[in-house]
Amino acid sequence: MDYLKGLNPPQREAVEHTEGPLMIIAGAGSGKTRVLTYRIAHLIHAKKVDPFQILSLTFTNKAANEMRGRIEQLIGLEARNTWMGTFHSVFAKILRVESEKLGYPSNFTIYDTDDSKSLIKTIVKEMRLDDKIYKPNTVLSRISGAKNRLISWENYINDPYIKADDEAALKPKMGEIYRAYQKRLFKSSAMDFDDLLFNTNVLFRDHVDVLNKYQQKFRYVLVDEFQDTNLSQYLITKKLAAVHQNICVVGDDAQSIYAFRGADIQNILNFEKDYPDLFVVKLEQNYRSTKTIVEAANSIIEKNKAQLKKIVWTHNDHGDLVELIKSTSDNEEGRMVASAIFEERNNKKLNNSDFAVLYRTNSQSRAIEEALRKMNITYKIVGGLSFYQRKEIKDLMSYMRFVVNQDDEEAFKRIINYPKRGVGASSVEKILVAAYEHDIPLWEVLNNASSFLSGRAANSISDFTTMIKSFQMETERKDGYEAASTIAKQSGLLRELYEDKTIEGLNRYENVQELLNAIKEFVDNTENEDKSLGAFLQEIALLTDNDRDKDDTDAVTLMTIHSSKGLEFKQVFVVGMEEDLFPSQMMMQSREDLEEERRLFYVATTRAMEKLYLSYALTRYRFGRLLNCEPSRFLEEVDPSCIRVNKRKGSQLASTFRDQTNGREGKTGFIGLKRPATRAKTAKIHTPSPDFKPSNTNNLAEGMQVEHPKFGYGKVLKVEIEGSNKKATIGFKDFGDKTLLLSFAKLRIVE
DNA sequence: ACAACCTACGTTTTT
DNA sequence: CGTAGGTTGT
Numbered sequence: 163m164d165y166l167k168g169l170n171p172p173q174r175e176a177v178e179h180t181e182g183p184l185m186i187i188a189g190a191g192s193g194k195t196r197v198l199t200y201r202i203a204h205l206i207h208a209k210k211v212d213p214f215q216i217l218s219l220t221f222t223n224k225a226a227n228e229m230r231g232r233i234e235q236l237i238g239l240e241a242r243n244t245w246m247g248t249f250h251s252v253f254a255k256i257l258r259v260e261s262e263k264l265g266y267p268s269n270f271t272i273y274d275t276d277d278s279k280s281l282i283k284t285i286v287k288e289m290r291l292d293d294k295i296y297k298p299n300t301v302l303s304r305i306s307g308a309k310n311r312l313i314s315w316e317n318y319i320n321d322p323y324i325k326a327d328d329e330a331a332l333k334p335k336m337g338e339i340y341r342a343y344q345k346r347l348f349k350s351s352a353m354d355f356d357d358l359l360f361n362t363n364v365l366f367r368d369h370v371d372v373l374n375k376y377q378q379k380f381r382y383v384l385v386d387e388f389q390d391t392n393l394s395q396y397l398i399t400k401k402l403a404a405v406h407q408n409i410c411v412v413g414d415d416a417q418s419i420y421a422f423r424g425a426d427i428q429n430i431l432n433f434e435k436d437y438p439d440l441f442v443v444k445l446e447q448n449y450r451s452t453k454t455i456v457e458a459a460n461s462i463i464e465k466n467k468a469q470l471k472k473i474v475w476t477h478n479d480h481g482d483l484v485e486l487i488k489s490t491s492d493n494e495e496g497r498m499v500a501s502a503i504f505e506e507r508n509n510k511k512l513n514n515s516d517f518a519v520l521y522r523t524n525s526q527s528r529a530i531e532e533a534l535r536k537m538n539i540t541y542k543i544v545g546g547l548s549f550y551q552r553k554e555i556k557d558l559m560s561y562m563r564f565v566v567n568q569d570d571e572e573a574f575k576r577i578i579n580y581p582k583r584g585v586g587a588s589s590v591e592k593i594l595v596a597a598y599e600h601d602i603p604l605w606e607v608l609n610n611a612s613s614f615l616s617g618r619a620a621n622s623i624s625d626f627t628t629m630i631k632s633f634q635m636e637t638e639r640k641d642g643y644e645a646a647s648t649i650a651k652q653s654g655l656l657r658e659l660y661e662d663k664t665i666e667g668l669n670r671y672e673n674v675q676e677l678l679n680a681i682k683e684f685v686d687n688t689e690n691e692d693k694s695l696g697a698f699l700q701e702i703a704l705l706t707d708n709d710r711d712k713d714d715t716d717a718v719t720l721m722t723i724h725s726s727k728g729l730e731f732k733q734v735f736v737v738g739m740e741e742d743l744f745p746s747q748m749m750m751q752s753r754e755d756l757e758e759e760r761r762l763f764y765v766a767t768t769r770a771m772e773k774l775y776l777s778y779a780l781t782r783y784r785f786g787r788l789l790n791c792e793p794s795r796f797l798e799e800v801d802p803s804c805i806r807v808n809k810r811k812g813s814q815l816a817s818t819f820r821d822q823t824n825g826r827e828g829k830t831g832f833i834g835l836k837r838p839a840t841r842a843k844t845a846k847i848h849t850p851s852p853d854f855k856p857s858n859t860n861n862l863a864e865g866m867q868v869e870h871p872k873f874g875y876g877k878v879l880k881v882e883i884e885g886s887n888k889k890a891t892i893g894f895k896d897f898g899d900k901t902l903l904l905s906f907a908k909l910r911i912v913e
Numbered sequence: 914a915c916a917a918c919c920t921a922c923g924t925t926t927t928t
Numbered sequence: 929c930g931t932a933g934g935t936t937g938t
Contacts, residue, residue: 221927221928222927222928223928248928249928250928251928274928275927275928355927355928356928358928359928419926420926420927420928422925422926422927423926423927423928522925522926523924523925523926524924524925524926525924525925545926545927579914582914582915584914585914586914586915587914588914704928706927706928722925722926722927723926724925724926724927725926725927746925746926747925748924748925749925749926762926783929784924784929785922785923785924785929785930786929786930787929914938915937915938916936916937916938917935917936917937917938918934918935918936918937919933919934919935919936920932920933920934920935921931921932921933921934922930922931922932922933923929923930923931923932924930
């Protein structure tokens with residue numbers, strides 16, 4: 163095969179080792195995507211594997227699309243026939259086919275995070291719980307954490323250790339909320355993101371015939387970004403590959419940055435234990451970056467303890483030194499970045515698209531944007547507030563969702579009184595209570611509204627159901643675009659927006675038009691066989707904004723480090739290198755957390771091909787106040803011989819002065835970023851030490867002293883592992899012995 | 914039922 | 929600072 167010639171020996175090995183379990187440890191910039199695509203091409207061409215039998219799982223649609231495109235370049239249209247997509251999209255597809263085995267209709271809705279939070283909020287309210295204690299975010303992340311580890315609500319409620327943890331956190335009703343949440347999702351014929359994976363596990367567990375079918379179907383299973391899989395995802399792939407054992411995982415433990423959503427770096431670190439005859443290939447030659455950048459990145463990542471051994475090296479030139487940009491305020495930081503881009507672009511004849519500005523949090527984009535706008539540099543923002551999260555878009559989509567699935571409670575709540583039709587909160591509540599308490603489908607309740615609502619409200623509901631029915635007929639008869647246009651017009655939504663002549667109103671109107679255009683595009687695309695509204699909804703439920711922007715204007719890219727993974731740019735600016743911002747204060751509760759932040763820094767630096775800039779500001783606006791900042795500890799971890807300090811000066815003093823007096827400096831003065839000692843009391847019984855922060859309990863051992871927010875000080879008596887769970891029995895001075903599930907426990911190790 | 918005002922709260926990352 | 933949610937008044 164002549165296409166194998168361009169590969170180096172380990173790359174080639176990875177491509178040609180097609181049978182049996184294989185793990186490819188792919189360092190940054192080592193040509194991972196290339197190996198993956200060649201491998202698939204090799205399977206199809208040399209090994210004559212039917213493309214339908216190859217399943218490739220990625221984390222983002224972008225990665226999947228890119229891979230598909232590149233395979234197509236290699237072997238042509240045959241590539242279309244391989245199964246390729248994100249975990250969520252592939253298994254959503256399978257669940258649609260098999261949904262009835264789980265009691266779901268095949269037109270189930272996929273709830274996004276906003277829907278989930280809103281549902282949790284109503285449940286908390288209905289249960290008359292304190293919404294200060296049961297915040298939607300907290301509850302959802304707890305439920306999500308459980309689902310990712312395959313703990314059902316039944317398991318959750320019955321597990322004494324989880325119960326103890328929740329009680330300790332003063333959130334004893336968590337299990338009840340989880341239960342109500344799942345029941346409600348089911349009644350709404352809806353799944354949240356985690357359910358797509360959770361339910362796939364249930365499907366494979368309870369229906370051996372189904373599992374068998376897919377085991378036979380997918381003879382080759384490939385997992386990209388394996389370091390970011392959670393337990394739920396890992397078990398799915400393991401089960402699928404159990405018969406043929408042709409599982410190939412590709413990843414880089416140094417780039418694992420999604421622990422917050424359940425990714426378990428142990429999956430990659432311990433992969434060998436699950437597959438004793440595992441073949442391991444390491445790709446260590448970096449083709450992307452200069453020696454300086456590779457060295458700087460290596461000097462950062464080597465501080466981490468938990469990692470697989472690997473030495474990333476390159477043949478490339480040394481290139482420029484890493485440039486350290488110091489500035490006195492976030493606005494000045496923006497100006498310096500913008501002027502550096504301006505100069506470099508002119509001096510080196512580069513395009514805007516050769517530059518990227520990376521930051522830790524989305525809110526940091528503002529200052530950069532302003533500076534770029536002032537210098538007339540085109541930029542685009544990746545991520546941030548999603549198009550699909552905008553109110554007007556969610557409203558129209560909710561109409562479409564409700565027409566397709568009348569059980570969808572969240573969609574119903576959005577549209578029942580928008581545009582206003584005289585159905586207020588109390589009427590809505592009556593309807594929902596009727597549906598929930600007597601376990602009647604929502605749609606049935608709506609069709610009998612007159613039996614329990616006052617005349618006026620009942621009439622409105624009746625008009626509403628008539629309208630929805632007409633939309634349903636429209637949807638059955640016509641394609642998705644025509645149906646959606648009818649819905650937008652006849653619901654009155656478009657008129658409502660049209661009448662709003664403010665700038666925002668105009669924007670909203672245009673956004674709705676853009677959504678309609680997207681549907682038109684979907685319908686006109688010859689690759690899509692099913693052109694119904696339902697098909698469109700399924701398609702976009704799992705799309706993020708990142709997948710939408712196809713425009714190829716020459717622009718500087720602004721994004722979070724997380725969304726930069728897998729990309730590369732000639733010149734990269736990592737801004738906001740300040741302690742407590744990066745590494746993030748909120749994140750830092752243990753050594754493991756610091757290591758994840760460090761991996762994030764590693765990911766950021768390794769995006770750069772030719773030149774890397776690290777930048778920090780001494781003051782920054784946050785919550786509308788000017789805060790003092792210190793340079794990040796990470797800056798000290800970079801090998802100093804790789805760095806030089808930026809000499810740019812400009813009128814720093816004057817501009818700093820302006821920044822700080824702009825608006826309301828002076829009276830309150832600067833507020834130190836260092837967290838004040840005052841902390842909220844978390845328990846009545848025991849007030850934890852003022853600096854109480856849960857430690858990571860992975861390395862908890864017998865005899866250690868620990869502190870618990872409710873039970874106070876105690877001593878570790880026993881640590882044991884049960885299945886995938888780790889538990890510790892702790893003797894507390896005032897509360898006796900308690901056994902806690904460590905993954906959920908809030909414990910501080912007393913040094 | 915709805916608009917106008919007022920207060921509290923949060924900003925970590927994404928499928 | 930901006931937003932979401934709650935409370936008041938019509």
